[in-house]
Amino acid sequence: MAAMHQGPVIADAISSSRTQLHAELLAGPNVRLCLPLAELNAVTELVKQKFASDMSAFSMLDREWQWLTARCGIDGDRLPREHSFCGRVVDTNEAVVVPDTRLDPAYCDHPLVIGAPHVAAYIGVPVIVHGEDGTDILAGSLCAVFYKPRSFSEADIIELGKLAAIAAALVGSRLTAMELANLALEHQNDLHRLGRLHRQLGQAERIAGIGSWRLDLADNHVHWSEQVYAIYDLPVAQTPPLEEAMSFYPDRSRVILADAIALAIEQGRAFDEEADFISATGKLKRVRCMGELELHDGKPVAIIGVFQDITARYEMEQALRRSATTDELTGLTNRAGFNRALSQTIMGARRDAQTFALLLIDLDGFKAVNDRLGHLKGDQVLQTIAMVLKSPYLAGQVCARLGGDEFAIIVQGKDEAAMSSLTETLQQDLRHCVDVADGTWLTVSGTIGVSWFEPLLTGRDMLRRADTALYHGKRKQRGTVTTYCAAIEHGICYEQ
Numbered sequence: 001m002a003a004m005h006q007g008p009v010i011a012d013a014i015s016s017s018r019t020q021l022h023a024e025l026l027a028g029p030n031v032r033l034c035l036p037l038a039e040l041n042a043v044t045e046l047v048k049q050k051f052a053s054d055m056s057a058f059s060m061l062d063r064e065w066q067w068l069t070a071r072c073g074i075d076g077d078r079l080p081r082e083h084s085f086c087g088r089v090v091d092t093n094e095a096v097v098v099p100d101t102r103l104d105p106a107y108c109d110h111p112l113v114i115g116a117p118h119v120a121a122y123i124g125v126p127v128i129v130h131g132e133d134g135t136d137i138l139a140g141s142l143c144a145v146f147y148k149p150r151s152f153s154e155a156d157i158i159e160l161g162k163l164a165a166i167a168a169a170l171v172g173s174r175l176t177a178m179e180l181a182n183l184a185l186e187h188q189n190d191l192h193r194l195g196r197l198h199r200q201l202g203q204a205e206r207i208a209g210i211g212s213w214r215l216d217l218a219d220n221h222v223h224w225s226e227q228v229y230a231i232y233d234l235p236v237a238q239t240p241p242l243e244e245a246m247s248f249y250p251d252r253s254r255v256i257l258a259d260a261i262a263l264a265i266e267q268g269r270a271f272d273e274e275a276d277f278i279s280a281t282g283k284l285k286r287v288r289c290m291g292e293l294e295l296h297d298g299k300p301v302a303i304i305g306v307f308q309d310i311t312a313r314y315e316m317e318q319a320l321r322r323s324a325t326t327d328e329l330t331g332l333t334n335r336a337g338f339n340r341a342l343s344q345t346i347m348g349a350r351r352d353a354q355t356f357a358l359l360l361i362d363l364d365g366f367k368a369v370n371d372r373l374g375h376l377k378g379d380q381v382l383q384t385i386a387m388v389l390k391s392p393y394l395a396g397q398v399c400a401r402l403g404g405d406e407f408a409i410i411v412q413g414k415d416e417a418a419m420s421s422l423t424e425t426l427q428q429d430l431r432h433c434v435d436v437a438d439g440t441w442l443t444v445s446g447t448i449g450v451s452w453f454e455p456l457l458t459g460r461d462m463l464r465r466a467d468t469a470l471y472h473g474k475r476k477q478r479g480t481v482t483t484y485c486a487a488i489e490h491g492i493c494y495e496q
Helices: 015-028 035-053 087-092 154-208 226-232 242-246 251-267 309-326 335-352 366-373 373-390 418-429 459-476 486-489
Strands: 055-061 065-072 078-081 096-098 121-130 136-146 210-218 222-224 271-278 283-294 299-308 356-364 397-401 406-412 433-437 442-453 481-483
Touching: 035 055, 035 065, 035 136, 035 154, 035 271, 055 087, 078 356, 087 121, 121 154, 121 335, 154 366, 154 459, 210 226, 226 299, 242 251, 251 271, 251 283, 251 299, 251 309, 283 309, 309 335, 335 356, 335 397, 335 406, 335 459, 356 459, 356 481, 366 373, 366 442, 373 397, 373 406, 373 418, 373 433, 418 481, 442 459, 459 481, 459 486
Parallel strands: 442 481
Antiparallel strands: 055 065, 055 136, 065 078, 096 121, 121 136, 210 222, 210 299, 271 283, 283 299, 356 406, 356 442, 397 406, 433 442
């Protein structure tokens, strides 16, 4: 056998994680206290009886000491390793037989030979724990000590080896129990860590408004984390079937999400969709749903993903979009929103071969209100005009404040007769009086210029025509409606 190192070592050149664990356990500072001492003491008693020895021991050795872990006929629990007969057993991993120490040059002057307890003969064998993987671990030695010289046969070595095997089995079984205890502790610690991570994940989900989900493709069973239940406004563990879970989405959103799930299953395509959502309590929400295919052995088994309540973010985005295209004072569309709407309306009219009208409105008498009553009163007048432009007969039309006291309306779906009726009503509604508080009144009205769409006109062209008609009307008579025509350039145009 190969030469052995001091202390518990692996006797075989082959190593494994399990064998290494047993070796580490044997090398532990308190391993001797964990071994089955009563059973090992019984083994040493059998050795003493079998060989009629004066002393016997099962020993474990480290660099400094021979620890008499189990013993019979010996006082004390350790010897210096330099005085140890068993050290040679451990170092060579072989049986050591000394029939007469006084005649053996290696032991004749040994302190335990020339002094107490006057060892005269010795036989010792290694105690080897056999691993399940075939790898061996040297655990220590089993020996018998005699006060008188005696001879030893090969049968004696075999018999002591059998008793050493019993000791090894006892040590091995305790090592396995210690390993299982360690594994149980590690498992318990892992469960604690997993529980902590699960709680932290739950906290993170609640803060972010995000939950996780899994759809088993085998049975269409849905698994949700707690935050998904919170978004659905459902009690935890009350998971609805897939079809019912999809019913919380309005029709259009449900179709989009169903198509995304189908493509994920058929083509392995991940998806990320935002959709309207109505919770179990009837609350309208905006949600984001992400998902991807889960494969096992190359086969799709589930779709996994996350589910987020983005209502607050969505409402903020919508508010920002509205503020970017809304006049703050009046709540009407601002110039940027109007320009965008006009371009889109022109494209739609060309595509559908439809027509529409553009109305420009400039207030008459508004400057006098500002000059005499101040800008606060002027702002109130502008807000009053805005309320007129929000009247039911203008519902569905784009009404905008372009700036100052200038307003615009994009009117669709009206022929010339309907337009004439609309502008007549609008003209009357725009006229009102402002009390000066000294018994006098200031009159505010609106002059309107109308431009009808033609296929070759751009938005700039329509604005220029409406503006030309507007100021033509102002020159003629304020508070009137003028529709642009080609003859206006010569001062002749239709006026209401």
